[in-house]
């Protein structure tokens with residue numbers, strides 16, 4: 001493979017280098033074609049290969065079929081039309097010869113998927129505190145950053161009130177809010193939360209940051225990254241900045257000690273052979289739920305509480321995250 005056409009492996013901060021394979025449409029503009037050159041795969045890359053089933057799809061469409069994973073063994077240009085093609089060792093042990101670039105997409109060497117999407121963080125109406133369902137539309141103050149979010153009902157309540165901007169100021173403790181600048185947004189307007197890519201500097205495999213436990217966002221480009229396979233089998237070691245400490249380094253508390261000891265004892269009694277299980281309480285947050293009058297206990301709302309705490313407008317609780 002032509003090294004100039006490879007993804008920029010030495011520049012982890014270049015977002016181009018982290019992008020998974022993009023297949024240009026047949027009528028793609030020159031710009032896209034140049035871009036696609038950078039996505040040429042190298043030998044050793046994990047790929048997903050499309051195997052069409054049924055009728056030939058119309059040009060530019062993927063058509064039916066399935067995706068199977070493999071590893072690029074050789075990357076070269078076809079003699080007839082100069083197209084980028086690959087010999088690929090499939091996961092089932094069969095080798096596919098001269099697979100066209102357009103049938104391949106780069107996948108993560110750890111999870112074998114291309115895009116790793118995260119569930120977007122939950123969103124709440126800042127007036128009634130109700131969770132805004134992902135598929136509902138909602139209203140958000142204008143501007144690039146966004147900001148105050150309101151559910152549909154609260155937005156129309158405020159808009160219909162005699163002094164909407166005063167209500168907004170009271171809600172947000174800011175005076176510059178104008179109800180007329182709010183924009184109705186839908187799920188598709190929410191930013192997509194997807195993982196970035198990083199390449200191993202030894203075997204050149206690409207993986208998602210979370211899959212490779214990569215935390216080098218702020219490290220210099222000279223700081224090399226090695227995948228766990230190269231660390232285990234090729235004697236490579238990560239720089240101190242990139243080393244992820246083991247979970248057993250996290251501080252213990254009474255609850256985690258108790259859980260961990262009991263679980264280890266139980267596993268031993270069941271004769272389960274495994275390395276020591278670590279349990280830690282990683283967050284411990286005191287929080288308060290607020291009630292709107294309609295939801296207040298005793299007023300027919302959906303939440304029923306014992307009579308001792310009726311009449312409260314807030315309900316305190318503690319939330320813990322415990323990981324094993």
Ligand SMILES: [Zn+2]
Nearest residue numbers: 108111208211
């Ligand atoms: Zn992955």
Ligand SMILES: [Zn+2]
Nearest residue numbers: 125128151154
């Ligand atoms: Zn609301």
Ligand SMILES: [Zn+2]
Nearest residue numbers: 200203227230
């Ligand atoms: Zn590696």
